[in-house]
Amino acid sequence: MKRIHQLSKTLQALxxxxxxxxxxxxxxxxxxxxxxxxxxxxxxxxxxxxVIRQFIYQxxxxxxxxxxxxxxxxxxxxxxLLLSLIIYRLCIHETxxxxxxxxxxxxxxxxxxxxxxxxxxxxxxxxxxxGILGGLSIGREAPxxxxxxxxxxxxxxxxxxxxxxxxxxxxSGSSAGLAAAFSAPLAGTVFALEEMNQSFSSAVLLPxxxxxxxxxxxxxxxFGESALFIFPTMPDSTIALIIPIILVGAICGPxxxxxxxxxxxxxxxxxxxxxxxxxPRLFFALVIGxxxxxxxxxxxxxxxxxxxxxxxxxxGLLFLIxxxxxxxxxxxxxxxxxxxxxxxxxxxxxxxLLGAIQSSIFISVGILDPIFSNNIVTAAMAAFVxxxxxxxxxxxxxxxxxxxxxxxLTTLVLASAIAYVTSALVGGKPIYGELLSKALSKHPKTTxxxxxxxxxxxxxxSYLENKQIKEIAWPTCSTVVEIKNGxxxxxxxxxxxxxTGMILYVLTLPSNSPxxxxxxxx
Numbered sequence: 001m002k003r004i005h006q007l008s009k010t011l012q013a014l015x016x017x018x019x020x021x022x023x024x025x026x027x028x029x030x031x032x033x034x035x036x037x038x039x040x041x042x043x044x045x046x047x048x049x050x051v052i053r054q055f056i057y058q059x060x061x062x063x064x065x066x067x068x069x070x071x072x073x074x075x076x077x078x079x080x081l082l083l084s085l086i087i088y089r090l091c092i093h094e095t096x097x098x099x100x101x102x103x104x105x106x107x108x109x110x111x112x113x114x115x116x117x118x119x120x121x122x123x124x125x126x127x128x129x130x131g132i133l134g135g136l137s138i139g140r141e142a143p144x145x146x147x148x149x150x151x152x153x154x155x156x157x158x159x160x161x162x163x164x165x166x167x168x169x170x171x172s173g174s175s176a177g178l179a180a181a182f183s184a185p186l187a188g189t190v191f192a193l194e195e196m197n198q199s200f201s202s203a204v205l206l207p208x209x210x211x212x213x214x215x216x217x218x219x220x221x222x223f224g225e226s227a228l229f230i231f232p233t234m235p236d237s238t239i240a241l242i243i244p245i246i247l248v249g250a251i252c253g254p255x256x257x258x259x260x261x262x263x264x265x266x267x268x269x270x271x272x273x274x275x276x277x278x279x280p281r282l283f284f285a286l287v288i289g290x291x292x293x294x295x296x297x298x299x300x301x302x303x304x305x306x307x308x309x310x311x312x313x314x315x316g317l318l319f320l321i322x323x324x325x326x327x328x329x330x331x332x333x334x335x336x337x338x339x340x341x342x343x344x345x346x347x348x349x350x351x352x353l354l355g356a357i358q359s360s361i362f363i364s365v366g367i368l369d370p371i372f373s374n375n376i377v378t379a380a381m382a383a384f385v386x387x388x389x390x391x392x393x394x395x396x397x398x399x400x401x402x403x404x405x406x407x408x409l410t411t412l413v414l415a416s417a418i419a420y421v422t423s424a425l426v427g428g429k430p431i432y433g434e435l436l437s438k439a440l441s442k443h444p445k446t447t448x449x450x451x452x453x454x455x456x457x458x459x460x461x462s463y464l465e466n467k468q469i470k471e472i473a474w475p476t477c478s479t480v481v482e483i484k485n486g487x488x489x490x491x492x493x494x495x496x497x498x499x500t501g502m503i504l505y506v507l508t509l510p511s512n513s514p515x516x517x518x519x520x521x522x
Contacts, residue, residue: 021206024165028172028207029214031155035148035173036218039180042125042147044223046140049133050301057293065294073290080286083134088279090123091338097123098278100335100342101146103436105174106196108149109167110517111452111510112440117153120146127340132301135289136334137327138341139302141181145196145342148177148215164453164505171197172207176215182228183219184401188212191394195432197455204455228304228402229348231311234374237411241375244368245411248358248376249383249418255354256387256419257428262328263343264434266336278338285337292330299327303349307381310356311374317360324353347388348381348402355380375411378403382412383419390423390430392416453481454513456504459522464504470494472519475512480504 056076064072091098096113097120104120107113128143152173156166171192179188192208275281292299298306306327310320331346355377362368368376378399385395396412458464464472469480469492480492482505490496498504506516 020165021203024168024172024203024207025210027155027159027169028210031148031152031169031172031207032176032179032211032214033218034155035151035176035211036180036215037222038121038125038147038151039144039177039215040219040223042128042144043140043181043219045125045129046132049129053133053135053293054297057297062294073294076290077287080134080290081283083130084279084283084286087127087130087282087339090127091278091282091340094119094123096120097127097146097340098338099340099435100142100344101149101340102142102174102195102342102432103439105146105149105170106432106436107439108153108170109196110513111454112513115146115150115153117150117157121150121154124150124340131334131339131341134286135293135297135300136285136337136339136341137289137299137301137303137331137346138334138339139343139345139347141178141344142342143340144177144181145174145191146177148173148175148180148211152176152211164455167455168203168207171204172211175208176211179212180215180219182398182402183216184398185209185212185216187394187397187401188216190397191391194394195389195391228345229311230308231374231378231403231405234378234405234408235371237375237408240369241372241411242414244358244362244372244376245379245415246418247362248355248379249415250422251358252351252354252380252383252415253387253419253422253424253428254426255350256384257423257426259328259347259350259384260388260428260431260434262332263335263431264438266332269333270336281337282339285333285339288330288333292326296323296326298323299330302345303327303352304345306349307352307377310352311377314356314373317357317364320353320357320360324350324357327353344385344389347385348398351381351384352377354384375408378405378408379411379415383415386416387419387423387428388431390420390428392420452510452513453505453507454516456506456516456520458498458500458502458504458520460500461522462500463519464498465500466497468495468497472498475508475515478506478508478512478516481507 061072061076094116096104096115101124104113104115108115124143124147128138128140131138149170152169153166156169174196175188175192178191179185189209189212193204197204270281275284289300298309327346327350331343335341335343358380359368359373359376362376363370363373382395382399386392389395396416399412400406400409483490483492483496484503508516
């Protein structure tokens with residue numbers, strides 16, 4: 001009876017479309033304000049954890065080792081054991097908080113996963129902070145997305161909203177989380193549309209945009225967030241950059257796929273060394289992190305300081321290769337341990353390192369002027385992220401906003417487009433989709449039998465385009481309950497012919513959601 005009432009409220013909202021969108025806009029502002037406060041605090045605490053770890057190493061552990069005293073380092077190993085136990089207890093308390101968090105949010109939007117918003121929020125917050133304190137190579141972006149989505153779900157539940165509106169608010173929360181973490185409102189908005197919801201409808205755009213802008217304003221004016229990557233002024237792109245940029249895209253594509261392969265197959269390594277549980281893997285990763293903090297501290301944490309360092313200091317080719325290999329391996333081991341933490345910032349760092357390596361080689365063979373070195377680094381960052389995520393618009397906008405330089409849009413787009421194509425040619429798939437598929441295969445019980453309502457956009461060249469509803473092989477237990485064509489509403493009769501730009505609202509089983517979305521994709 002409750003579900004029938006919720007469906008009735010959903011249909012009423014779809015009929016009163018303009019009023020519904022206006023309400024979503026103001027709710028997006030509320031979500032952005034709350035998420036901005038939470039993520040601003042989250043980023044500040046992460047910074048303090050990093051400062052504390054660096055202080056302990058620089059003031060106690062490293063000087064003691066030089067003096068032949070191993071006791072402080074052994075004490076840190078014992079501390080790593082304690083950290084792994086605490087993180088493990090948090091993870092088994094709330095398994096939905098393990099890993100990066102974006103696949104879990106995507107599953108929530110599809111109606112497959114169902115987050116307990118409060119426990120996800122605090123477990124994610126504490127787990128990532130402890131991981132950074134332990135020196136692991138994890139980022140803040142995916143946790144910020146999940147924290148934002150969890151906070152938005154909590155706000156939705158407080159107001160007693162129905163499922164479709166809750167999904168819109170969760171999408172806006174993910175937008176606000178990314179925007180607040182990176183101080184990048186435009187990228188946060190596009191991320192919610194391109195990656196999370198895979199729909200550019202106004203019902204998604206309005207609250208996501210409002211949330212992203214509000215969250216960014218809160219973090220900037222209360223916490224003083226600035227650009228994540230600090231690049232000196234780069235020269236304008238010229239015709240001489242075309243060949244190097246094409247090569248950057250072509251090389252970054254396969255490397256992005258290699259990165260995805262490592263992320264999705266690291267479990268095989270842990271099994272091979274007989275680390276089968278979450279706690280042994282966490283302890284192993286933290287012990288490796290203790291040695292990394294001693295020998296190669298540059299590859300710890302997310303990697304924004306690493307990118308800024310290579311841009312400012314331009315290290316030699318061999319050291320760049322060492323950093324790239326070390327960052328790749330340590331990131332894979334860190335994220336594969338099950339630690340609540342993301343890998344997008346490490347992905348940017350790997351892209352930057354790969355760009356610096358290519359720049360050094362291009363300069364040595366005479367096909368690149370040294371003044372364009374940083375242009376290649378930024379292009380490689382966008383290309384590498386595109387190859388991994390398969391979200392080129394989000395990748396380009398993130399680089400533009402993170403570097404604060406919008407004058408190199410053309411080269412970033414070219415490098416990203418080439419990387420998108422080359423990654424597809426070698427069989428690459430979107431990393432978050434792959435991780436979601438793995439999560440579903442491991443946790444089939446997280447799906448539920450009750451039907452959910454999802455939004456399916458009709459894209460150009462898709463299976464749905466130019467077909468009548470009666471001609472479509474709909475998945476089992478799927479019913480089209482509403483069709484939006486711009487601002488107009490159509491009754492979903494059997495003879496209605498679908499066209500590009502239409503948005504279908506389909507009542508279906510959660511397990512059918514990925515198939516329905518794929519039917520509408522170009």
